[in-house]
Amino acid sequence: MPSHSEMEAAVHAYVRGFATGDAELIIGLFADDAVIEDPLGTPPMVGGQAVRAFYTRIMADGGARLELLGPVRTAASSAAFPFASFLTRDGVETRIDVIDVWDFDEAGKIAHMRAYWGPENVTDL
């Protein structure tokens, strides 16, 4: 089971990956059979190919800047953290307030990501 520090480091690497446009850093955090639900309620993206396609597309679209908005909470082999994502949508600078919950596998890779946000969490700046 990954430690608090290991899970926290993964979150920080994720934020750094967005800051530097390093899709490979981000993709490397995920297990080969990872599942992403972003946001929860949309069709899950399953497996390494889907993870790669997802982040490659985000980076190609100009990426996003992630700002952590508090400490990373960890329980058992899961981490949860609040952040704001700043990105341009249709030419408009936009802020999305999100909470991510990541379940890690034994190897310390993200096995399941659930992103909690909806239309009411999106603000045009």
Added chain:
Amino acid sequence: MPSHSEMEAAVHAYVRGFATGDAELIIGLFADDAVIEDPLGTPPMVGGQAVRAFYTRIMADGGARLELLGPVRTAASSAAFPFASFLTRDGVETRIDVIDVWDFDEAGKIAHMRAYWGPENVTDL
């Protein structure tokens, strides 16, 4: 499926219930077959009796003050929110940084609560 506003109102009622020491207000937010994992990784508390026992005990211990630390995020029929819980443990004023994730049922009651926090999220004040 509950709306964003309904789920947000439930979170605000929960915070208010702690502020006023109103255990009944809090217990009334939960479904009869609710499951609470607080923190995730500890044995789940299952059903109305367990929910009642849990919050009655917390209130008897002096309760806690909850401070929301950002907007309530909602996706599908779930809500996630960051907060700090201020309480006295063994005579020491303590802050715990938590993220709660609540899954709601069709009736708008909390069916499943998962609280994300661990020892590294506890600060003696």
